Amino acid sequence: MKLTGGQMVCESLLREGADVVFGVPGGAILPFYDYLTQYPKIHHVLVRHEQGGAHAADGYARVTGKVGVCLATSGPGALNLTTGLANAFMDSCPIVAITGQVSRFAIGKVAFQETDVTGATLPVTKHNYLVMRAADIPRVLKEAFYIARTGRPGPVLVDIPKDVFTETADYEYPETVNLPGYHPQTVGDPAQIQKAAKLINGAKRPVILAGRGVLIAGAMEELRLLAEKAQVPVVPTLLGLSCFPGSHYLNVGMMGMHGSAYANIAVDECDVLIGVGCRFDDRITGRVSDFARHAQIIHVDIEPANIRQNIRTEVPIVGDAKSVLRSLIPLVEPAKRSEWLQHIDDLRRAHPLVVRDFGEAPSTQHVIQQLFQETHGNAIVVTGVGQHQMRAGQHYIFDRPMTMVTSGGLGTMGYEIPAAMGAQLGRPDALVWSVAGDGGFQMTVQELATIRDEKLPVKFAIMNNGFLGMVRQWQELFYEKRYSQVKVTGPDFVKLAEAYGMLGLRATRKEEVAKVIRQANAHRGPVLVDFQVAAEENVYPMIPSGQSVKELMEDTLPGLEPTRR
Amino acid sequence: MRRIILALVEDKPGVLNRIASMFRRRGFNIYSLAVGHSEVPDMSRMVIVVDNAPPNAVDQVTKQLDKVIEVVRVEDITELPIVTRETAMIKVRASPATRGQIIEVLDLFKGVEVADVSPNSIIIEMTGTTDVVESLLALLKDYGIIEIMRTGQLAMVRDSQLPD
Known part of the structure; x- marks a missing residue:
């Protein structure tokens, strides 16, 4: 033809x-x-x-x-x-x-x-x-x-x-490809998988660190089977969120720079760390020499260049997460590890995620928690980059796979609007909530017109604090509060929504939050909600860049200054 | 120290750029580069010699080179039993008075030929290991080197000393 x-x-x-x-x-x-x-x-x-x-x-x-x-x-x-x-x-x-x-x-x-x-x-x-x-x-x-x-x-x-x-x-569309230099290795080396099983079977305090590779490989079920059979707690990375049910008793929650203290401590104390489909990025490891100090590390990844790129690895396994976990599960012995699981529960109680009270104004944490409640955890959450993103990772519980869409590695502010549009087109029947900051939202705001044209019912939650919040937090913590170019203004977001033919809503007080979310959920078209959140909320826990769990900063009880461990 | 990386690559436009880019982005200097057709049709073989790069970083670069779609095979062969050669052309100042002395120096080396004799200079062609080429260059320095052109190191793994 x-x-x-x-x-x-x-x-x-x-x-x-x-x-x-x-x-x-x-x-x-x-x-x-x-x-x-x-x-x-x-x-x-x-x-x-x-x-x-x-x-x-x-x-x-x-x-x-x-x-x-x-x-x-x-x-x-x-x-x-x-x-x-x-x-x-x-x-x-x-x-x-x-x-x-x-x-x-x-x-x-x-x-x-x-x-x-x-x-x-x-x-x-x-x-x-x-x-x-x-x-x-x-x-x-x-x-x-x-x-x-x-x-x-x-x-x-x-x-x-x-x-x-x-x-x-x-024109004839070829059925096959001929790429002599490109043969991704999907099946893991059986000898390496044996070694991994042996390590896991001998482990007293194992942890699985699960990344986006699990979602890509569609290995969610295999991950659950492995975790349950060997009773290994699972810690997702930011990009791994939703690969393991958030409400599962073995899910410890996100780790890393702004992960929970208990997840970070669990990884710090573990004796075998099983990284699956993750690449041990610096936002996960912090100071590499102090990362998972007591652990022997198993690393399953389809990309050989990811292995030993950042961290030492005792058992590297190149392969597809689904295929490798399938081979691994039969070799792993059923275990109880009740002491270790109990210990992690104790950590949860000793180091809870603290929700601060800022008086009348809602905090970003509060909004995300309400969003979770009002959507019954059934939304696809798309985020931008910064404080709201970390809060979404901490407080939204993702039970269903591929429901967290966030810019991880590059940290691209402005991702939240167009990515939400793409997500809604991909899943027309899903409830898509785009969680944004007032800074990032203004970087790609022109796509609201596209969303209207396409009649996409995306809901936007702007965490409007008048700051480039995460940068402000770093200036507060590491540059002695010398605020440099972080105060950011925006348009009247409700009017902006109306100008784009969307429903615009606003919440300025805590008690309004749930109501406007319900209102937005009930509206058939696109909605933008301007949540006027507390201006200077900091995201904790935090492991400052290049440091380790030893330097983890936790928020304490409301009104108190954060402490260092 | 220098590391020697051997690669078999598809002979397509842009491949050299992709490979060079892997070194450029880490700030590694390519000490020498030799490329030519291999025994496989439409495939080229490359020897890349990298200078002053830590071994673990070279290991990482090698893995990243393997990610390049057109790179079929790549290996750091520095520690393997290998034969290496390079050819250098060296233009040296040579008057009728010094020409004889220079020829005497050349006689100390194997694989040397005089490729051209001009009234005030000669072109010497030499094939040998990089070390030997360097030592010839050192001896010729006093006569006045006008121009050097080198092929870059070629390398091949010896079968005889390979563990099976």
């Missing part, structure tokens, strides 16, 4: 099941958008900024497990994608980005809107392509989708010159 390059892209997208794509047209990608009109089955979402398109594809991917697709034109369009690509790259999110490039004859001649896009995106993509012949498009897109979703997933960019979209060639 003879097709143009642009038609081939559309055919390939449909073959890969990409029925929703996010993009903005422009000069170099014009021919593609012309052919797109022939493919009504592809739902194109016209985002207002390409970064929004990349984040939306990312949010879509995180709640569906499918590959998200975004489109942009050459030069500024493609460069606007880069933050979203980097975000997906850090958090192992499968995305295929298709960008228009100037025509072949113009490449390298500093043409209008020309940028070396494969060069610019090289460090933030898993792989990228510059396609110089239409005949290569089916193979390249087949490879792009395959690379994006297999192994450690990630973004793949395909840059296509304008005249390649109009070039005609034979």
Whole structure:
């Protein structure tokens, strides 16, 4: 079958099941958008900024497990994608980005809107392509989708010159890929798995550290079986939240810089640490030499380069979390470990997450707790980056998989709006709550128009404290309260919501919080709630950057200063 | 210390850039780089010699190089039994008076040829290990080296001393 390059892209997208794509047209990608009109089955979402398109594809991917697709034109369009690509790259999110490039004859001649896009995106993509012949498009897109979703997933960019979209060639979509240098290892080495089982069977105080790899591999059930059989407490990372039921008695809760004190102490005291699908990022480990000091470490990850990247590891296992855990479970002996579990319960009681009272104004903690209550834990929670994000990780209990969508590795403020849009498109029937800060919200606010156009019933909870809150907290704690450029103003968010054709609500007092959440839940369309929270709430517990659990700062009883352990 | 990394890569545009980028982003200097076609069609073999990089960091870079889709195989072969060679072309100032002395120096080395003789200079071509090339260069220094061109180190693992 003879097709143009642009038609081939559309055919390939449909073959890969990409029925929703996010993009903005422009000069170099014009021919593609012309052919797109022939493919009504592809739902194109016209985002207002390409970064929004990349984040939306990312949010879509995180709640569906499918590959998200975004489109942009050459030069500024493609460069606007880069933050979203980097975000997906850090958090192992499968995305295929298709960008228009100037025509072949113009490449390298500093043409209008020309940028070396494969060069610019090289460090933030898993792989990228510059396609110089239409005949290569089916193979390249087949490879792009395959690379994006297999192994450690990630973004793949395909840059296509304008005249390649109009070039005609034979179209046949390949059934297989031929990539001699790419063979992700999914099955773990049996000898290593034996060693891991032996360590676990001999352990008195084991802990499982569960990351996003569990969700990607769909190993939630295997993780639960392992934890229950061997009675091993599970500590999720921020990105691992929702991979293990939050209300399960073995779930200790999130650890790391702002994880609970008890989760951090449990990892500090454990004798065997089983890292599954996580990469021991510095927000987890703190000072590496003090991390899990007494533990022998088992590390299961599909990406060999993640192993021993940051921490010493006694038993490395390269493989897919589901496959490895399946092999591991029969080798692990049933155990009770009642003493260890009792000890963790004691830790919970001795180091609870303290909810501070700020008088009339609600705290972010209070809002998140109410949000959990009023949604019965059934919402998909999308967050931005900062204090509200950490509070969502601490106080929302995620019982169902793939319901926490957050920018972890890159920490991209502004992720919350477009990612919520992508999540809602991926899960049209789900209740999606985007938890935002007033700073980050203003970084991608233009996508509210897209959300309205798409009639998406996303609910936004802005934790409006008039500050870039987390930065302010660091300036308070580590720069002797010399506040530098952290006071941030915003629009009247209720009016803003109305301007975008959404329902705008506001809560300024604690007792209003539950009511407005109920009101928002009951509304069929998109809602924005401006929660005017206490201005200078700090997020505790906190392990300052580069330090360890020994330096963990905990909030104490209301009114008291935080203490150091 | 120097580490020697051997890689088999697909012969496609941009591959060298992807590989070099892995070193650039960590601030490692590539001491030498040799690339050419291998025995496998459409595959190139590369020897990358890295300077002043801690061994564990090189281990990490090697793993990251393996992540590059077009890299088929990559290995740090520094500790393995290997044969290494490089070729250098050295243009040295040589007047009729000093030419004879220089030739005498060259006689001390194996694998040396005079590739060109001009009135005031000669071009010496030498193939040997990096150490030997360095020692020839040291001896020629006093005569006045005008230009040096080196291929970078080539390396191959010996079968004879490999444990099976």
